[in-house]
Amino acid sequence: MSSGAPRGQGQVVRLSRGASLSDFADKINANPGSLVQEMFNLGEMVTATQSCSDDTLQLLGEHLGFDIQIVSPEDEDRELLAQFNIDLDAEVAEERLVSRAPVVTVMGHVDHGKTKLLDAIRKANVVAGEAGGITQHIGAYQVHVPHDGVDRAVTFIDTPGHEAFTAMRARGAQVTDIVILVVAADDGVMPQTIEALNHAKAADVPIVVAVNKVDKPEANPDKVRQQLTEYGLVAEEYGGETMFVNVAAKPGIGIEELLEAVLLTADASLELTAPIDGPAQGVAIEAHLDKGRGAVATVLVQKGTLRAGDSIVAGGAHGRVRAMLDENGNQVAEAGPARPVMVLGLTAPPGAGDTFLAAADDRTVRQIAEQRQARRRAAAFANSRGRATLETLMEQLKEGEKTSLNLILKGDGSGSVEALEDALFSLDIPEEVQLKVLDRGVGAITESNVMLASASSEPVTIIGFNVRASNKVREIADREGVEIRYYTVIYQAIEEIEAALKGLLKPEYEEVELGSAEIRDVFRSSKIGNISGCIVRSGIIRRNAKARLLRDGTVVADNLTITSLKRFKDDATEVREGFECGLTLGGYNNVQVGDIIETFEMREKVRA
Known part of the structure; x- marks a missing residue:
């Protein structure tokens, strides 16, 4: 109490992740040094400018009587953008809204033919370029489909199928309107099918099931329909609401019906509209560094129109759109809602799933990017450092x-x-x-x-x-x-x-029993001490093996070694069950008739 830090009566203090004691002091008009002293009194050593973990800030707030609220990354970002008069969640007047293409994510178990299905849809071969036939990147493509006499666009997001990419797959579902769940008719529902289904349900999006590989002789599409009813997907023909389409990607069977099902689902259960005017907003789906072109980001525009020359910020990266390319590598001048494009001109590759937005000028996007980077660094630093308490210093x-x-x-x-x-x-x-x-x-x-x-x-x-x-x-x-x-x-x-x-890991050893022998006689020798005459009861007795001595079932001596082993007058390396032998236990002479000698060895355990 003597340090002079102010006390709060339940007063709310909002702090961002990774805030320092100086930031806290600014909010409550205190001297940072007094907060350092308070932390020391609480048994923690924290400098005034060090990024603190959420727990540290909560601990100090509780001690001083303040209600500490850690601002979530989303709220933090909204507050940051509000400084620049940008509101991502602003209501849009109805007259500004236009209908847009549905965004479809293709999900399913590894090797059930997701990429082959996309190939068939966009008549291009992507699989040949993938290592081991496994999709390693998220790609986004737009295709045009004639529907009821109108040319309709559908945007596809291709997510990698291996379970290690769960994080990316969950992201794919965040920007998605409809999920196509691909299930192989010859293989049925698999663990990743369920995983993909759970992601789609968590994102609360309608699902269209593509039962793939129906051209195979062992295909059983009806079995897939039955299996999926257990997970709440009931086919329309069974009285449910989910559209199931039989397809075979390689010969191109059922592709038109699948696209038709996607558009019918979009029209029936979704009102897909977005403003086409105003600054562009959207999501970075994938990004990489290109030797000749620098940072290349695949972005999906969700609101507004993105044009070449716009100043944009995506996560902690910013820049001016130098050029935009479609999925075929052709330059495009502008991209409206639900249009995926590759953008050139960013300072660095944004993270997959980062939101991007176009702003009025280069200065604004640079300031937003720099502040985001600083906040991410502070949060990462706070999370990476363990709390240095006085008690844990020795640890x-x-x-x-x-x-x-x-x-x-x-x-x-x-x-x-x-x-x-x-x-x-x-x-x-x-x-x-x-x-x-x-x-x-x-x-x-x-x-x-x-x-x-x-x-x-x-x-x-x-x-x-x-x-x-x-x-x-x-x-x-x-x-x-x-x-x-x-x-x-x-x-x-x-x-x-x-x-x-x-x-x-340091190797772990386990004891493996080799054999046991009973002492039948004890011979005294002035040279080498007591020699035990034994009969081997089980297993084998081996020279130089570890041993213990038991008397009436109790261990009398442990950690002994069989230093010499003889059969009659000849030295032996080992003696098997049922045979007699003479042996000495190195340096240990307190042996009696009837004692049992157990031998064992330590073997390294294979770690699971």
Whole structure:
């Protein structure tokens, strides 16, 4: 109480994630030094400018009688944009609204033919370019369909099918109006089918089921319909509301019917409208660094119209739209609602799922991007640092005993890097091993990545996902002793890192019983002490094996070694069950007739 920090009577204080004690002090008109003192009294050492975790801020607020409210990232962003008179949720006058194309996400189990289905829809072959036939990126495409004599557009988002990409798939559902759930007729409902279904339900979007591969002899489309009724998807022909369409992507069967079903679902259950005028808003679906073109982001416009030359901000990246390309690589001058385009001109690749918006001028977008970056850094710093309490200081010093695997992740797209990181942190890692991601980024492995790895006090591995290091960078890595590993399939990277983590664990040993012998006679020797004459009761008795001595079922001596073993007068390495032998227990002479000698060895346990 003597430090002079003001006391609040339940007064509400709003703080952003990663706020410092100085920020808190500003809000309550206090001296930051007094808050540092209060934290010290509470048993925590925090500097005035250090980013604090949510728990630390709540603890101090409770102590001083303030009601601390941590502003959510979304609210934080709204408050930031409000400073620039931008309101993302502003009501739009009805006369400004025009109908827009439905945005469709294709989901389903790995290898059920999602990409082949999209190929058939847009008559282009994407699968041939994917490693192991697995979609590694989110792509967005628009196709035109004649429907009731009108040319209608449908936008497709292709999400990767492997379970490691759950984070990206959930994002795909956020921007989605309709989900096409692809289920192979020869395979039925699989774990990822259910996972995709749960994402679609969580996003509260209508589902159209594409029963794929119906041309195969072992196909059973009716079984798929029955299986999905268990998960609340009842086909129209069974009296339900879900449209099921039988398709075969390779021969192109049922594609028109599927598109028809999508448009019917959109018209029946959705009112898809958006304002076409005004500054553009939308979502970055995927981004990567291109050698010749810099940061390239695939964005989906949701409101307004995006034009070449507009100043835009996407997440922590900003820039001016230098050019816009459609899915075929052709330049487009403008993109309206539900139109996916590739945008060139950003300073850095935005994260998959970041919102983007066009603003009046370059200065505004730069300020928004810089403030977002600063807030993300503060929040990340607060989360990455453990709370340094007086009690845990000694524990932190002891943490040197823990083994850690330090990684730097580089990939060709922000979605891939994020999915890889999510998958790594969801691995079942034992407590004595820590996994740390020191840095992540999009683009080739650079000199600065290698220098960061070499400057670390612990070994660091650089993971390159679909990216490589130049010869010069490789030479520096060799010279600095930094390991670089390359991957093109995400679950191969996950498996190897999991194996590496298990390899860092100290080996665990278990005791394996070898055999037991009963002492029948004891011979005294002035040279080597007592010799036990034994008969082997079970297993084998081996020279130099570990042993323990039991008398009347109680362990009399442990951690002994069989130093010599003889059959009659000859030395033996081992004696089997039913045979007699003579042996000595190194340095231990207190043996009696009737004692049991148990032998065992320690074997390394294979970790699960």
